Amino acid sequence: MEQMIAFLTDPANWQDQAGIPNRLIEHLTISLLAVACASAIALALGFYIGHTGKLQLLGINLANIGRAVPSYAVMVMLLPVMLGLAPVLGYDPQIGLRFLPIFLAMLFLAVPPILVATYAGIQQVDRDLTESSRGMGMTERQILTRVELPLASAVIVGGFRVALLQVIATATIGAFLAGGGLGRYIVDGIALRDNGMLYAGVLLVAGLAIGTDVLLSWLQRRLTPRGVRLATESSPTTAELA
């Protein structure tokens, strides 16, 4: 405990590349980049499946595979491939070592929860509402953006919440593969038998995850339309965990 406070209050640990601010930025950069790329794929596919009801089986299977295949396994399997491809495709082997396997594993992990939340959120919108919107003369695009999307937004944010938490956890593991981020303090703390560094790493990583979770659950609640909030004020369901 004292060692941890000593580590956290040492000014040397708040500057340069190995300092806490830079590690936090590294952690957030790769995490947000992965979630941004994943959402481009997942939202487009999710809108399509949710609005048209086609390709549902693909969505379910993707989600199941994503759950059964742990990010760590994906990351380590990609490592030899990305190192091997570096000379072929002409990128820096350092990127193949420190960035690509971790980033691609995150992408693989972040697509399923956002995709499932998007199409499930759009599908749970009352059929009567979409039918009457169509009757009022709204185009398919208008129905999607003005009716289905607002009503599904809270569920979609729930998917982002799951994805972001898993990506933050994956970035932590990425430190074991020479990646940056706050996980470095845990991996290096174990290697150097420096309990102060180890505990500081645990505290920072857990704090980042919990902070993200609190922020997104607040956003989720804010985005729920008031009428829906009143109608569904009950305990969490399994759908939220899926």
Added chain:
Amino acid sequence: MIEIRWDWILNHLDDVVDKTWQHLILLLIPMVVGFAIAFALAILAMRRPGTVGPVTAVTGLLYTIPSLAAFAVLIPITGLTLMTAIIPLTTYTLLILYVNTVAGLRSVPPEVNEAADAMGYTHTSRLLRVQLPLAVPLIMAGVRVAAVTTIGLVTVSAIIGGQLFGGLGQFITEGLQTDFDTKIYLGAMGSVVLAFLVDGALVTLQRWLTPWARARSEVP
């Protein structure tokens, strides 16, 4: 580019069996302990609905902590023993098992409960003989997700487990350290295959536990 040495795997089958066995032990102990805790808390939730909020919040908090941090936090306390892996693996199962068990018990239609009351069931026997069997599909859905998640997390625990624990994940760590792709792929693919096999076994178990669902689906 990637060379898998099948001969190496064939020559080390005893090692593969040992590590698979340990993987299963590290799955089984946390699942059993986690289920016992989650189940007790779910029974409590049926008697005192006010406990659901706080219990969900605490188990949710435990679930939110990234896995590597959860494994690392115990090293200075429990040292490099199996407990360092078992404790976080157990806490990770709680949220999923608890939420699904509560949802399952609550999914029983009120008229079924009233019929049981009218037939003279006591509160406890109604819970065990009416509500619990009807909750099995949702409980098993939770067990499947928790089991598959735990298998993945055992693999991650190898990062701190050294020579001692981590199941098939130990192949990954050793493969990374010695730059031996065969071991990396053996560990990674092994844990994925194990997850699918265990999930399949749990589906079979669920069919066996709910014979009425099968009977219903077979009737045209």
